Amino acid sequence: MTQDELKALVARAAIEHLVPGALVGVGTGSTVNHFIDALAAIKDRIAGAVSSSVQSSERLRRHGIPVIEAAELSAPLPVYVDGADEIDHHGYMIKGGGAALTREKIVADLAERFVCIADESKLVDTLGRFPLPVEVIPMAAPQIVRRFEKLGATATLRPGVITDNGQPILDVRGLKITDPLALETEINQWPGVVTVGIFARHKASLCLLGTAAGVRTLQF
Numbered sequence: 001m002t003q004d005e006l007k008a009l010v011a012r013a014a015i016e017h018l019v020p021g022a023l024v025g026v027g028t029g030s031t032v033n034h035f036i037d038a039l040a041a042i043k044d045r046i047a048g049a050v051s052s053s054v055q056s057s058e059r060l061r062r063h064g065i066p067v068i069e070a071a072e073l074s075a076p077l078p079v080y081v082d083g084a085d086e087i088d089h090h091g092y093m094i095k096g097g098g099a100a101l102t103r104e105k106i107v108a109d110l111a112e113r114f115v116c117i118a119d120e121s122k123l124v125d126t127l128g129r130f131p132l133p134v135e136v137i138p139m140a141a142p143q144i145v146r147r148f149e150k151l152g153a154t155a156t157l158r159p160g161v162i163t164d165n166g167q168p169i170l171d172v173r174g175l176k177i178t179d180p181l182a183l184e185t186e187i188n189q190w191p192g193v194v195t196v197g198i199f200a201r202h203k204a205s206l207c208l209l210g211t212a213a214g215v216r217t218l219q220f
């Protein structure tokens with residue numbers, strides 16, 4: 001199976017984890033695009049979607065799936081479904097390869113369960129091979145770059161990319177992520193950081209991993 005077929009496989013499998021009649025939180029990316037397409041087939045069985053990006057909202061609406069603003073929610077979402085750039089054996093993730101990390105973390109924070117859908121190439125022993133995305137306030141970018149240098153890493157602005165929130169993204173290479181929770185907490189405290197793409201406080205509850213042998217379910 002191709003990587004894209006594995007993504008489609010886990011996207012379809014995620015439908016089984018939704019709560020009938022409820023809203024569903026929807027992430028962003030190529031794997032989630034397959035999930036949105038699968039959602040279209042059962043749209044009468046959900047109340048609608050809370051989206052994490054302009055891109056996902058547009059795709060949801062094209063399928064006739066109602067999109068509800070996160071700010072309008074008065075109760076938690078039972079489930080949030082999203083992809084990842086990397087996921088480890090604890091359910092900790094790196095996200096933001098598609099620059100949607102801030103809204104993804106906001107919607108994930110509204111949900112009781114995070115169902116990660118990914119092909120098997122995303123499973124790693126230690127996070128950090130994928131460059132860590134960090135959304136930043138532009139005037140703070142140089143000092144944030146220097147802070148990463150002190151940690152032995154290199155941070156560069158992602159060329160030509162501005163997020164849905166109007167901010168740039170730094171991609172950080174060479175970072176040792178031995179303790180994702182501690183590193184997420186530390187980077188969150190740096191002035192000018194909007195969102196760091198470590199999802200440790202908002203880790204996956206479950207991962208549906210696409211493998212050549214079928215869907216492998218990891219519980220965390």
Ligand SMILES: O=C[C@H](O)[C@H](O)[C@H](O)COP(=O)(O)O
Pocket residue numbers: 027028029030031032082083084085094095096097098099100101104
């Ligand atoms: O900003 C983008 C998101 O964090 C995506 O969920 C992540 O990049 C994975 O995307 P894909 O499913 O395209 O590999």
